[in-house]
Amino acid sequence: MSYYITTFCYGNKYEHVLSKWISNINNSCKNSIINIFNNVNILHNSYFLPNYPGYIWAIRFKHNLDLLMKINIPIVMCDLDVIIKKDIEPIINLPFDIIISKEIGEENAYPKECSSKLGFGVCCGFMVIKPNINTKKIMMQIFKNMYSKVYKTYDDQVNIMNYIVNNTYNITDQEVFLDGIKYTNKIIEIDGIKICVLDFNIIVRDPILNINQFANHINIDNVGGTQNFLKYFDEDLESLPLTCRCGKAHLGDNTICKHIDLRKNYRDNK
Numbered sequence: 284m285s286y287y288i289t290t291f292c293y294g295n296k297y298e299h300v301l302s303k304w305i306s307n308i309n310n311s312c313k314n315s316i317i318n319i320f321n322n323v324n325i326l327h328n329s330y331f332l333p334n335y336p337g338y339i340w341a342i343r344f345k346h347n348l349d350l351l352m353k354i355n356i357p358i359v360m361c362d363l364d365v366i367i368k369k370d371i372e373p374i375i376n377l378p379f380d381i382i383i384s385k386e387i388g389e390e391n392a393y394p395k396e397c398s399s400k401l402g403f404g405v406c407c408g409f410m411v412i413k414p415n416i417n418t419k420k421i422m423m424q425i426f427k428n429m430y431s432k433v434y435k436t437y438d439d440q441v442n443i444m445n446y447i448v449n450n451t452y453n454i455t456d457q458e459v460f461l462d463g464i465k466y467t468n469k470i471i472e473i474d475g476i477k478i479c480v481l482d483f484n485i486i487v488r489d490p491i492l493n494i495n496q497f498a499n500h501i502n503i504d505n506v507g508g509t510q511n512f513l514k515y516f517d518e519d520l521e522s523l524p525l526t527c528r529c530g531k532a533h534l535g536d537n538t539i540c541k542h543i544d545l546r547k548n549y550r551d552n553k
Contacts, residue, residue, distance in 0.1 A: 284372065284375060284376060285314050285315075285316060285356050285357070285374075285549070286314060286315060286316065286355070286356050286357040286358065286375055286411075287316050287318050287346055287350065287354065287356065287357070287358045287359065287360055288312060288315040288317055288318070288321060288358075288359040288361050288362055288367075289317075289318045289319070289341040289346070289350065289358060289359065289361065290304065290317075290318075290320070290343065290360075290361055290362060291318060291320045291321070291339075291346065291363075291366050292320070292363060292367070293321060293323055293339060293342075296503060296508075296509055297361025297364075297507075299365045299509045299513075300363045300364070300472055300503075300509060300512065300513065301319070301363065302387055302508065303364040303422070303470065303513055303516055303518055304363050304366075305317060305494045307321075307366065307367055307516055308361075308367060311367045311368070311370055311371075312367060312372070313370060314372060315359070320342075320343065320344075320346040320347075322346070323339075323504060325342060326338075326341060326342055326345055326350065327347060328420060329533035330345065330430055331429070331430070331437055331481060335432070335436075335437055335548065336435070336438065337359060337429075337437030337438030337441070338435065338437055340407070340437060340438050340439045340440070341389065341429055341437035341438075341439070343360070343407075343439065344407075344419070344425075344426065344429065344439040345426065345541070347360050347411055347412065348422055348423070348426055351414055351418075351419060351422060352504050354414060356414065357375050357411055357412065357413050358411070358412070358414070359371065359375065359410070359411050359412075360407065360408075360410040360411075360412070360413045361408070361409055361542060362408040362409070362500070363505050364408070364500060364502060364512070365408055365409055365486070365498050365499070365500045365501075366498060366499045366500075366515055366516055367406050367497070367498045368496060368497060368498055369462070369497055369501065371400055371497055372499060373461050373462065374411065374461065374485065375411050376457065377468075377469070377479055378477075379411075379413070379428065379477045379478065379479035380413045380417065380418045380454070380476035380477055380478065381410065381411065381412055381413070381476065381477075381478045381479070382410070382411035382420060382478075382479045382481065383405045383406065383407070383409070383411070383443075383466050383478065383479070383480055383481065384405070384406045384408060384409040384410070384411040384428055384480075384481050384485070384486035384488070384500065385405065385406060385469075385480050385481055385482070385483045385486075385488075386403070386404030386405055386406040386440070386488065387406075387483075387488040387489055388397070388403075388404060389391065389402065389403050390402050390403065391505075393441075394440070394441050394445075395445070395455070395534065396443060397441075397445055397448045398444070400448045401444070401447065401448065401454070401479065401518075403469060404440075404444060405440065405443060405444060405480055406440065406486075406488060406500065406540040407440045407443065408486075408488075408500050409437045409481075409486045409498065409500065415476075417475040417476045418476055419436055420474075421473075421474055421476060421508075422447070424446070425439070425443055425446050426440050428442050428445070428446065429442050432500075433445075437460055439467070441546055447471060447473060447478075449478070450473055450474060451473070452471050452472065453471070453472045453473075454469055454471050454472075455472075456468070456469060456470070457467075457469075457470050457472045458530050461485065461494065461497070462497075464495060466481070466482035466484060467482050468480060468481055468482050478527055484496060485497050485498075486498045486499075486500060487500065488500045489501065489502065489505065489526045489527045489528070490520055490526055491525060491526070491542045491545060491546055492521060492526065492545075492546060499515065499526075501515055501526045502526070502528075504522060505527065505528055505531070506523075506526055507524070511524070521546060525540065525542050525543065525546070527540060529541070529542060542547040
């Protein structure tokens with residue numbers, strides 16, 4: 284199945300990653316059509332206020348919404364700090380209208396006021412959108428909520444999670460085998476569509492270990508900037524510094540890192 288894989292590129296931090304990210308997608312995803320969005324003026328003086336919270340994420344969302352209205356194949360919204368490790372087509376082929384990665388933190392995931400109700404959060408850094416009528420209708424409503432500042436931010440993650448918790452929904456667990464590994468996804472039925480929230484180990488946020496994941500979602504600031512981040516495309520994850528925020532005072536985190544022992548114990552027991 285052919286599909287679009289889109290990313291939004293803005294600022295020096297990400298522009299220096301773009302060529303490596305494109306090369307990685309071309310090597311990993313055989314049926315993808317890459318679409319790069321870098322126009323930050325699409326919403327200027329028309330939809331959103333540049334200084335309002337979440338402005339950049341609103342641009343990402345609007346670019347993808349415009350594309351969704353024109354095409355009839357899936358769109359994969361994929362951030363430049365997501366490193367694909369193997370072909371994601373098995374994920375795209377899952378029979379759901381929206382497929383989205385899970386945010387780190389479970390019931391404390393951002394935004395907590397929503398994850399505390401769901402028991403988990405969603406992460407818009409990796410999201411598959413299927414082009415059907417109900418999906419387009421819901422995406423348009425989320426866009427309208429952004430525009431109206433219903434949730435005091437343009438942030439698409441906040442608006443999507445609030446859309447879920449403020450409407451009637453049903454959540455079930457569903458087991459699936461991908462690449463020979465059993466995962467448990469969360470399935471949300473809402474307004475005539477099914478949203479699949481992927482098992483955290485499929486697209487891993489702040490990865491610590493190699494567990495045959497499809498992709499690693501690494502915050503560039505967590506690893507000390509762009510040049511350090513680029514190493515994670517080619518070098519072994521477990522040979523590189525930990526990607527978590529633990530103990531990094533410049534990121535506002537002074538907690539003791541539990542992941543050092545976790546990685547060590549995992550290696551010792553291999």
